[in-house]
Amino acid sequence: MRDFGTGFRYLLSGQRWILRHPRLYGLGIVPGLITLVLYVAALVAMVVWGADLTDTLTSFADGWPSPWLGLFRALFTVALIALVALVAVLTFTAVTLLIGQPFYDAISERVDRAAAPDGLAPESNLPLWRELWIALRDGIRILIRAVLWALLLFVLGFVPVVGQTVVPVLAAFVTGFFLTQELTAVALARRGVQVREHLALLRSRRPLAWGFGLPLGLAFLIPVVAVFLMPGAIAGATLVARDLTREPIRLAD
Template sequence: MRDLGAGFKYLVEGQRWVARHGRQYGFALLPGLIALVLYVAALVALAIWGEGVVTWATPFADHWSSPWGTLFRGFLTAVLFALGLLLAVLTFTAVTLVIGQPFYDNLSERVDASASPDGTAPRSALPFWRELWLSARDSVRILIRATVWGVLLFALGLLPFVGQTVIPVLGFFVTGFFLAEELTSIPLQRRGLDLRTRLTLLRSRRLLVWGYGTPLGLAFLVPFVAVFLMPGAVAGATLLARDLLGEESGPESGSPEPEPAAQEQTTDR
């Protein structure tokens, strides 16, 4: 249970870090804003045409006596939209990270440097386009896993009682895990860890991962919140990755980096 609190602490510390580094926060907002426009358009389309899709997929309900056919299709429409919302939460991070790869890499490196006792950050030996390709490929692989889980949860959600109580809770934990994987992929990929190794590392401390990812997933359900929390989520994921790897962190990991002038004055003294 201690790890649950530690995971949440990293989420908060990440938000505090970007709050103290306004310039990095401003640049890191741009990818989220672009992704938000795309997802809002997709969800609006689902809300408009979702009922028609359900009606087309359930012709057998045409002959049901009223109001059962209407109630059944209304329930399926709501579940379909909920599934779309779940997939949006699961994939928003992946799409935003692909769009904002250079922004978030730079942000993560700065967090690493501020958290490191010697002020240095691990750097990738791969060229930018190779990193972008690996990030996109791994995001697709995670999306496939998330989709499988989403379909499974959708099916289990049709079960009486369990589908309305246990399954939504399970869905939030699944969402939290995949969110944590996507966000920690930035600092971990920079260290040369592939997807399989990253998943093994995350599974080794599930409570820590859930403590970070689950409340973040809940927050991402609130419209527009994901855009403003994303930079801090990347910062928090970098701190989380350092913990998973057992890397030492300095006492000033959450404080702003000194300005060049201030550094020169300190040196002169």
């Protein structure tokens, strides 16, 4: 539980730090706004045409008697929209990070300098195109794992009782873990930490990852909130990254 509380403290510290740096905060909001527009359009399309998609995907049930056909398709439509929403939450961060990689890297580097006792920040010393390629490659890997988890949770959602009780809780923890992985990738990439090592670090400190990512994931369920919390989330994730790599931390002021 101590690690969980530490993760939550880093989340709050990141939000406080970014609010004291309005110029960086303003730059950090822009990529989130771009992603938000794209995702809202996709979700609106899902709501508008969700029923038609349900009819197509459940054509095998056309001969079912009433009211079972209507009930099944209504449940399937709700589950489908929930799946899209879950995928959106899991992938929103990765897509936003890819769009705003230079901005978020600048925020992370500033936090590193503020948090380090010697005022120095790790540097990748890689050209920008190489950093973007690594971010894209690693982002795709995370997205694939996130979508696979979302599909598994979608299927489990149809299990009576378990699907309405256990699965939502599990989904919250899975989302929190992935958010922490995506956000800490910015700081850890500058340290040359590869995806497998990154994942191993987080698995060894799951409560820390959940303490940071779980409340953030719940907040990110509201798309507009996600946009405004994203810059501070990057700042807080940099502190998490320093903790994972056992670097000294002087909380940024």
